[in-house]
Amino acid sequence: MHRFKKVGHFASYCRCVASTRESNGKKKGEGNKKAGNKYLSWVFSEAAHFAVRYDARIKAFYERKRQKRNGIVAIRAVAHKLARAVYYMLKEQIPFDVNRAFG
Template identity: 65%
Template structure:
């Protein structure tokens, strides 16, 4: 929206002034964000598998960079489940001798990866029909938060294979 449009839409001069000042702040923040993004892209070493991460539904440049940088060397994860646990996409509980262990262990892992995969899951549910179908089926049996977490777990597992094996994302393989 331009300043002239604000004059035409709103008759009250006080509200128009507030709208114009908010628009100026938004423009300033947008330019600062793009400047920061440019600087970050110049300073980091983008690995070749980053481009493949962008093929995952719900993952754009910001989330892709977050996942790539926060994951680090994938060889430190023995199995895909270890990576999924590190991303806080699965519960940290286990059974030993019929007793629950590790229940108070929910804050272990990487909170930034947890955030990134939940964000990616929300976008993927919105824009990918196959993932949306999986989400709705899961949601009918549980609640929306658990269903979103299940999608995030599937995306984390797919990203593990993308980063470790440099394979392309296949929605049919990930959500069957």
């Protein structure tokens, strides 16, 4: 985890954030969609699906997001939160706490 200075860098490496590039509300190129680890992207998406299925608090977060956007965006938001949680778990050597991640 020392490779990543901030949690956002880890989330970006896991492809859990958008790769849009904008300036003043204008699109500036396509971005770098394939940067990062495609396997981590897949793993966090799968973990998000299982988390939504088996945890009530995560499911509530997912449903709030899904009401505003579509299901794909909502599941990616859950995956992003899980990636952030994993970063802090590995950096601080602490167990996963759903209250801290989705509270």
